[in-house]
Each structure stands twice: as C-alpha cells, then as structure tokens.
Amino acid sequence: MSILSGVLCLKNNCYKCCLETEMIISLRDITRILEAGYKLSEFLYFDGKNWRLRNVNGRCFFLNTDGTCKIYSIRPLGCRAYPVILVESNKEVKCGVDDYCPFSQEITDRELVDGCKKLVKLFRELGEKV
Numbered sequence: 001m002s003i004l005s006g007v008l009c010l011k012n013n014c015y016k017c018c019l020e021t022e023m024i025i026s027l028r029d030i031t032r033i034l035e036a037g038y039k040l041s042e043f044l045y046f047d048g049k050n051w052r053l054r055n056v057n058g059r060c061f062f063l064n065t066d067g068t069c070k071i072y073s074i075r076p077l078g079c080r081a082y083p084v085i086l087v088e089s090n091k092e093v094k095c096g097v098d099d100y101c102p103f104s105q106e107i108t109d110r111e112l113v114d115g116c117k118k119l120v121k122l123f124r125e126l127g128e129k130v
C-alpha cells in the first residue's frame, strides 16, 4: 500500500507528520497556495533562512480536525515526499526514510526514489546544491 500517495495514512487515520510541522516550503509551493486563496501570514513564517509551514495549536495550519489536509492536491513538495527526508552523514547528504513515521518500514524502493526526486527538486527550488 502506498505511503507517498497518503493511502496508508488515511487508512490508519495517521497525521503524525502534520503535527508540530517544520516543513520547509518553496516559492513555487507558496505561489500555488496563494493562488488557492490563502493569505501568506496565516500559513507560513520565516525562520531566518527558510519559509516554513505555520502551526496553530501544534497542528499544521492546513490540517483539518479529521486529520485530512485542506490543500491535499496542492500540498507542498516536502509533504509529497514525506517520509523521505534528506539526511546528512559524513558530510554527505543522502535521501533516507524518517523513522518518526509509523509506516516508514512499508516504503517501497520505488517510493524512496520518487520521494528523493521530489526533495532534490524542492532543494533546487530553494537554491541549495544537492
């Protein structure tokens, strides 16, 4: 069952990754969300280096009370890639799977590659060398 598509999360009513989120978002993500009618100040903040999704009472601004995402079809690239994350090891940055996700062990090789491509795209949009 697919993790990146959110099928496994929905089936298990899991939205752990949308609580206390620190998700970085790119200007493209921001533009898409603004075009959907949301206001900048309500859904993001700047941490001094990157724009990140804002939490309200410990929950992502876009998280519905039933655990679904208000902007699922246009959600940020980092959310689409999760639980694939970039990890630094021996000064090398690699794609890995976040153990914080209860279903991290279920990810397929194909999903890992797919998530990794999304992250590379995100970090290139952020102007980072990856």
Ligand code: SF4
Pocket: 017, 018, 021, 023, 053, 060, 061, 062, 063, 064, 068, 069, 070, 071, 072, 075, 076, 079
């Ligand atoms: S934008 Fe949606 S998928 Fe991403 S953290 Fe917020 S609620 Fe979760």
